[in-house]
Amino acid sequence: MNKELKDSIPTDSEVILGILNNSESVLKRMYVAYFPMILQLIINNNGTADDAKDIYQEAVIILYNKIKAGDFELSSKLKTFIYSICRRLWLKRLSHMSRFGGDIRDFQEHMHVEDEVEKQNDMDIQFSKMESALQLLGEPCKTIMEDFYIHNLSMQDICERFGYTNADNAKTQKYKCLQRLKKLFFQQK
Amino acid sequence: MFAKVEEVVFSAEIREAKMNEYKLQEEIERYLNGEMSPEELKQFELLRKENTAIDTKVNEHQDFTKLLKQYSDRLALENRLNAIHDEIDVHTLADELMVHPSWVVQLWRNHHSKISVAASVAIFAILSVMFLTGKMTNQDSQYIQLRREVGNLKNKTDKINQKLSQNGRANRSANAERFSGTGFAITSNGLIATNYHVINGADSVYVQNAAGKSFKAKVLYTEPQNDIAILKIVDTSFRNLGAIPYTIKKAESDLAESVYTYGYPQDAPHFDEGRVTSAVGLNGDSLDYQISIAINPGNSGSPLMDSRGNVVGIIQGKQTQLEGVHFAVKSSYLLSAIHNIPADSLTRKINLNTKNTLAGLTRVQQVKKLNNYVFIVKVYQ
Numbered sequence: 001m002n003k004e005l006k007d008s009i010p011t012d013s014e015v016i017l018g019i020l021n022n023s024e025s026v027l028k029r030m031y032v033a034y035f036p037m038i039l040q041l042i043i044n045n046n047g048t049a050d051d052a053k054d055i056y057q058e059a060v061i062i063l064y065n066k067i068k069a070g071d072f073e074l075s076s077k078l079k080t081f082i083y084s085i086c087r088r089l090w091l092k093r094l095s096h097m098s099r100f101g102g103d104i105r106d107f108q109e110h111m112h113v114e115d116e117v118e119k120q121n122d123m124d125i126q127f128s129k130m131e132s133a134l135q136l137l138g139e140p141c142k143t144i145m146e147d148f149y150i151h152n153l154s155m156q157d158i159c160e161r162f163g164y165t166n167a168d169n170a171k172t173q174k175y176k177c178l179q180r181l182k183k184l185f186f187q188q189k
Numbered sequence: 190m191f192a193k194v195e196e197v198v199f200s201a202e203i204r205e206a207k208m209n210e211y212k213l214q215e216e217i218e219r220y221l222n223g224e225m226s227p228e229e230l231k232q233f234e235l236l237r238k239e240n241t242a243i244d245t246k247v248n249e250h251q252d253f254t255k256l257l258k259q260y261s262d263r264l265a266l267e268n269r270l271n272a273i274h275d276e277i278d279v280h281t282l283a284d285e286l287m288v289h290p291s292w293v294v295q296l297w298r299n300h301h302s303k304i305s306v307a308a309s310v311a312i313f314a315i316l317s318v319m320f321l322t323g324k325m326t327n328q329d330s331q332y333i334q335l336r337r338e339v340g341n342l343k344n345k346t347d348k349i350n351q352k353l354s355q356n357g358r359a360n361r362s363a364n365a366e367r368f369s370g371t372g373f374a375i376t377s378n379g380l381i382a383t384n385y386h387v388i389n390g391a392d393s394v395y396v397q398n399a400a401g402k403s404f405k406a407k408v409l410y411t412e413p414q415n416d417i418a419i420l421k422i423v424d425t426s427f428r429n430l431g432a433i434p435y436t437i438k439k440a441e442s443d444l445a446e447s448v449y450t451y452g453y454p455q456d457a458p459h460f461d462e463g464r465v466t467s468a469v470g471l472n473g474d475s476l477d478y479q480i481s482i483a484i485n486p487g488n489s490g491s492p493l494m495d496s497r498g499n500v501v502g503i504i505q506g507k508q509t510q511l512e513g514v515h516f517a518v519k520s521s522y523l524l525s526a527i528h529n530i531p532a533d534s535l536t537r538k539i540n541l542n543t544k545n546t547l548a549g550l551t552r553v554q555q556v557k558k559l560n561n562y563v564f565i566v567k568v569y570q
Contacts, residue, residue, distance in 0.1 A: 040286040052279075
């Protein structure tokens with residue numbers, strides 16, 4: 001399996017194009033190709049395999065969003081970028097857990113990626129707010145919100161799904177739910 | 190009744206406001222979703238430009254729904270990644286990628302508590318064994334000291350053997366010098382003070398001055414209990430020594446006072462200096478001072494001088510078991526011995542020198558002057 005993996009490491013431009021085109025296979029090949037590097041970094045620096053998974057996925061998401069947003073310039077190797085992001089994230093987490101002894105055992109060259117990590121951190125805060133707001137919203141509001149705003153279902157579909165007698169009722173319900181969700185979201189600090 | 194009407198009007202207003210808000214929301218959504226007709230779009234954009242409150246609402250709604258969308262995208266991506274992740278054999282990979290430290294480090298990491306306990310026990314055991322076998326009672330240094338002493342003793346016996354063999358030969362050739370010590374003049378007419386043990390058992394006694402000239406002397410008076418002897422030069426070739434430069438001190442010297450001696454442990458005169466280290470001698474004997482001057486055989490009877498050139502004692506001996514413990518008879522005993530000399534053994538009354546001419550001189554000059562008044566006492570048996 002390992003040999004097969006090595007053979008199938010996608011080139012950097014392949015990855016960028018693949019993500020832009022929502023290619024599942026390229027994403028998978030990329031993920032599988034670089035995970036061992038990060039696993040090595042984390043488990044040899046006081047981390048577990050689960051820590052490695054968390055950190056690596058966060059880094060992949062940063063990369064993914066950056067490519068999707070169209071502002072990813074390949075100034076370094078993709079490998080170096082991923083490694084640097086993970087290294088930065090792991091250092092942050094280590095110092096947060098006060099398990100950081102002051103030195104980290106490195107396996108790759110790395111670069112400064114503080115900005116990316118900070119940006120991601122801000123987004124993560126917003127997302128966790130949204131997550132708990134949706135949780136607090138409860139059913140059926142949550143599903144209505146998801147169906148309308150995320151899955152882009154029409155009011156007619158929603159009306160049928162939830163058995164509302166007419167679209168106006170469903171609209172009123174949706175309006176109320178949105179107001180509540182906004183309230184819940186902005187209430188959080 | 191009037192109030193009630195107002196209330197109704199008020200609640201109607203609220204409902205209207207709510208309705209408006211709802212309508213506005215509806216419009217905003219339609220606007221953002223591009224569901225408006227060109228006419229409506231034009232109007233709405235005009236409204237948005239004029240009314241900043243509505244403009245803010247539009248932006249806010251847009252941001253919020255965007256965040257909602259992003260959030261769901263994130264969730265979807267995470268699910269995709271998790272699905273990919275589940276296909277990886279993380280455990281095997283982790284085993285392969287773990288940097289394996291050397292077996293010593295691994296042993297330590299896995300068993301450090303046990304190793305620590307074992308080490309403590311071992312250290313304790315070694316210490317107890319050392320303690321029980323007396324390894325820790327400083328035997329080593331004692332042993333070295335003892336060895337030194339043995340060395341000293343050996344040296345001494347060697348010397349004695351040598352002397353004896355020399356003496357054996359010398360005895361046969363008769364009149365060989367048996368013992369030697371030092372003495373110093375107490376009067377200009379030839380009274381010499383020395384130790385009793387120097388002349389004890391002597392057949393004949395000679396004194397030799399620094400120039401190498403010997404004079405026959407006789408034992409005039411002894412005080413064996415104080416180890417003091419007074420000799421008188423009876424040789425006809427003896428000339429008056431001239432005024433004695435030093436005086437004999439009556440008072441006791443203080444501890445730590447700087448003292449020196451001048452005597453004949455060998456054929457040439459020998460100078461050494463030190464301090465008064467105790468006002469009492471061996472076993473608390475008040476006869477002696479302890480002094481920190483190295484003394485060798487032959488030094489016995491040498492004058493112990495203080496820095497002002499007073500005789501404060503007579504060098505007597507040393508403690509063999511202890512390092513650096515040397516004794517000198519206090520000068521007050523010498524004075525009393527001189528006083529005790531029976532008048533009939535004297536041709537005339539002793540006049541001790543009362544004028545110290547060494548006081549202002551340097552040590553070197555003092556020693557130069559002493560030269561004429563210190564003698565080798567040679568004893569024949």
